[in-house]
Amino acid sequence: MRVRRVLRVYLGVCVGDQPEGTTSTGALVRRAVDGDAAAWDGLLARYSALVWAVVHSYRLPPHDAQDAAQTVWCALAERLSRLRDPERVGAWLAAAAHNECRRQLRTGRRTAPYAPETLDLTDHRSPESVHLAGEGVRAVRRALDGIGLPDRLVAMLYLDYPELGPDRIAEMAGVARAELAAIRRRAFRRLRRLLREQTEPVGRHRVPDRAAQRRDRR
Amino acid sequence: MSPDDQPDENERFVADLRGGTPLLGPAPDSVRAAARAAYAMRRPEALLAAVREDSAHRPPPGLRDAALDPGLRFLTFEAGDWTIRLEITAHDDLRDITGRVSPAGCPDVEIRHPRGRHREPVDRTGAFVARDIDRGPLSLLLRPPGGRPVTTDWIAI
Numbered sequence: 001m002r003v004r005r006v007l008r009v010y011l012g013v014c015v016g017d018q019p020e021g022t023t024s025t026g027a028l029v030r031r032a033v034d035g036d037a038a039a040w041d042g043l044l045a046r047y048s049a050l051v052w053a054v055v056h057s058y059r060l061p062p063h064d065a066q067d068a069a070q071t072v073w074c075a076l077a078e079r080l081s082r083l084r085d086p087e088r089v090g091a092w093l094a095a096a097a098h099n100e101c102r103r104q105l106r107t108g109r110r111t112a113p114y115a116p117e118t119l120d121l122t123d124h125r126s127p128e129s130v131h132l133a134g135e136g137v138r139a140v141r142r143a144l145d146g147i148g149l150p151d152r153l154v155a156m157l158y159l160d161y162p163e164l165g166p167d168r169i170a171e172m173a174g175v176a177r178a179e180l181a182a183i184r185r186r187a188f189r190r191l192r193r194l195l196r197e198q199t200e201p202v203g204r205h206r207v208p209d210r211a212a213q214r215r216d217r218r
Numbered sequence: 219m220s221p222d223d224q225p226d227e228n229e230r231f232v233a234d235l236r237g238g239t240p241l242l243g244p245a246p247d248s249v250r251a252a253a254r255a256a257y258a259m260r261r262p263e264a265l266l267a268a269v270r271e272d273s274a275h276r277p278p279p280g281l282r283d284a285a286l287d288p289g290l291r292f293l294t295f296e297a298g299d300w301t302i303r304l305e306i307t308a309h310d311d312l313r314d315i316t317g318r319v320s321p322a323g324c325p326d327v328e329i330r331h332p333r334g335r336h337r338e339p340v341d342r343t344g345a346f347v348a349r350d351i352d353r354g355p356l357s358l359l360l361r362p363p364g365g366r367p368v369t370t371d372w373i374a375i
Contacts, residue, residue: 056242067354071355078371
């Protein structure tokens with residue numbers, strides 16, 4: 001029985017349309033509290049990339065970023081049985097990640113933001129498709145560097161995790177739900193402009209787009 | 219209203235950007251490893267001492283920001299009648315910890331981090347020292363003789 005349940009959890013969290021994929025977060029937390037390590041892995045599968053996205057958006061040096069993400073998960077492990085609302089563990093993780101990153105920013109001895117381009121990811125696709133897709137993705141990553149928080153994180157979550165929906169995106173980005181639409185609009189407007197500027201020939205004299213600058217300040 | 223403000227224009231732009239390589243990959247393996255290690259070490263029966271003061275968030279009263287050595291950090295944890303004070307010194311990727319547990323009476327303190335744990339003796343006044351601890355997540359565990367264990371929140375040192 002236990003083996004089957006463990007297997008279901010693994011399949012469930014990896015494959016979205018498996019019944020376990022829809023297991024409520026609260027149920028996963030309660031099972032992890034009861035010592036079910038597969039449920040803890042289920043929470044990791046569900047949230048580790050999102051927590052990493054939050055941490056990554058702060059552009060900390062790699063070591064600081066890993067310390068922050070590790071600490072958030074360690075803290076959750078110890079707090080798990082003491083959570084007031086197990087269903088809202090995602091909000092708890094997001095708040096803890098924002099908090100830890102702000103502390104790292106405050107105490108970090110570095111002076112310039114870390115260039116995240118070197119913090120690249122493993123990719124299991126063919127070299128050709130990576131090459132084809134690569135320039136576009138690199139350009140978007142570069143453009144994301146040019147916009148501040150929380151806009152950068154909101155845009156990134158909408159691009160990588162559209163299925164989350166606005167409530168959870170607001171939760172992960174640490175912004176008020178009522179302000180999300182405006183932040184999203186502003187973020188993608190800036191992203192579009194930065195991408196446009198990247199592709200324009202260097203050295204050409206451009207008339208500053210004053211209307212756009214005014215809109216951005218809003 | 220410029221074309222940029224048209225919602226459908228923005229939606230088309232967003233749709234164009236989506237669907238290829240993810241902008242960000244999964245969390246590093248070290249994060250999952252730390253999460254699993256902390257899960258295996260958790261002590262749900264213990265009293266959890268939360269951070270009450272942290273010079274990294276707020277410098278101690280009377281000390282201006284500039285007066286605080288960036289390599290030095292003061293922390294206070296509290297739970298019930300327990301107070302645990304830490305002074306953490308950074309040197310490269312290692313940390314030295316000088317601590318005091320109050321009330322005194324625990325023979326030792328367990329230093330917990332994702333790669334393992336070890337004990338350091340606590341003296342009669344409640345003081346202890348732990349040297350050359352790896353940077354990263356840290357938590358302490360106290361086992362008062364005959365009493366309920368006390369664990370601190372995990373912090374990044």
